Amino acid sequence: MAERETRTEASRLTARGMVTRDRILRAAADLMHVKGVAATTLDHVRAASATSKSQLYRHFPDKELLVSQxxxxxxxxxxxxxxxxxxxxxxxxxxxxxxxxxxxxxxxxxxxxxxxxxxxxxxxxxxxxxxxxxxxxxxxxxxxxxxxxxxxxxxxxxxxxxxxxxxxxxxxxxxxxxxxxxxxxxxxxxxxxxxxxxxxxxxxxxxxxxxxxxxxx
Missing domain, CATH: 1.10.357.10 (Tetracycline Repressor, domain 2)
Structure with missing residues (x-):
């Protein structure tokens, strides 16, 4: 269910929104690979992806969703x-x-x-x-x-x-x-x-x- 909702949400994004989401996701992937999941916070991801809090939470309202992606x-x-x-x-x-x-x-x-x-x-x-x-x-x-x-x-x-x-x-x-x-x-x-x-x-x-x-x- 969560995966289907994620796909539906992604389909509603603008081209710019997709770029921002991808940048956040790849920054998180790099951080979690190097630092580990537990040591990676949403603030770390926000800083590494150069996004605002509102942008980050719009795409990934919690860490659980971000980790799954x-x-x-x-x-x-x-x-x-x-x-x-x-x-x-x-x-x-x-x-x-x-x-x-x-x-x-x-x-x-x-x-x-x-x-x-x-x-x-x-x-x-x-x-x-x-x-x-x-x-x-x-x-x-x-x-x-x-x-x-x-x-x-x-x-x-x-x-x-x-x-x-x-x-x-x-x-x-x-x-x-x-x-x-x-x-x-x-x-x-x-x-x-x-x-x-x-x-x-x-x-x-x-x-x-x-x-x-x-x-x-």
Missing amino acids: VIELQATELIERQRQQLERLNSLRGLERWRDALVQRNALRGGAYGCPLGSLASELVDGDDEVRLAFAGHFGEWLGLLVRGLTRMRDSGTLRPDADPDKLATSLMAALQGGYLLAQTSRDVTPMKVALDMAIDHVKLYAVKSRSGESVL
């Missing part, structure tokens, strides 16, 4: 980036390119702040079952992209018939999220790359071997 923004943009890579995944080299893109993106901030979606989840999932289910849906969509990519690899003969795409995808996602956390605490993406390398090495155990004994890439 930040979750949707982060999830939508992250999953779209993942979709662009994983919808074409059909090889071990493609899996390595996926790893490289994630590590390189995280290296832009020296490994700080963690996964945009995972960091929010770690703060919020225990407080509200509806929020937990929303995160479960977002991570499920992300995981599904990996599962489908690995399934294509199995069906095309890159992976053996006994490879389990669901289990392999879960191991990759677990390595990724653990790697994000280790990179965040050390301010170094090396542990993230190591974790993903180990998970990909596990996938390679199921690679079909060519006559020369090398894995089919």
Whole structure:
């Protein structure tokens, strides 16, 4: 219901109002990613977005609504980036390119702040079952992209018939999220790359071997 009301309200905004709303939302997303949800106040958001109190409260009358919209923004943009890579995944080299893109993106901030979606989840999932289910849906969509990519690899003969795409995808996602956390605490993406390398090495155990004994890439 709240989401439907938010969409209805957004549809009534002028072009200028949409720009202001987007500026507020993106400022909030950046602050919550860097500072955390609990440490981010509406006053912080107002200052970072260069908006007045009346503008802020017109679009987001309370922090709960703002947080829910930040979750949707982060999830939508992250999953779209993942979709662009994983919808074409059909090889071990493609899996390595996926790893490289994630590590390189995280290296832009020296490994700080963690996964945009995972960091929010770690703060919020225990407080509200509806929020937990929303995160479960977002991570499920992300995981599904990996599962489908690995399934294509199995069906095309890159992976053996006994490879389990669901289990392999879960191991990759677990390595990724653990790697994000280790990179965040050390301010170094090396542990993230190591974790993903180990998970990909596990996938390679199921690679079909060519006559020369090398894995089919």
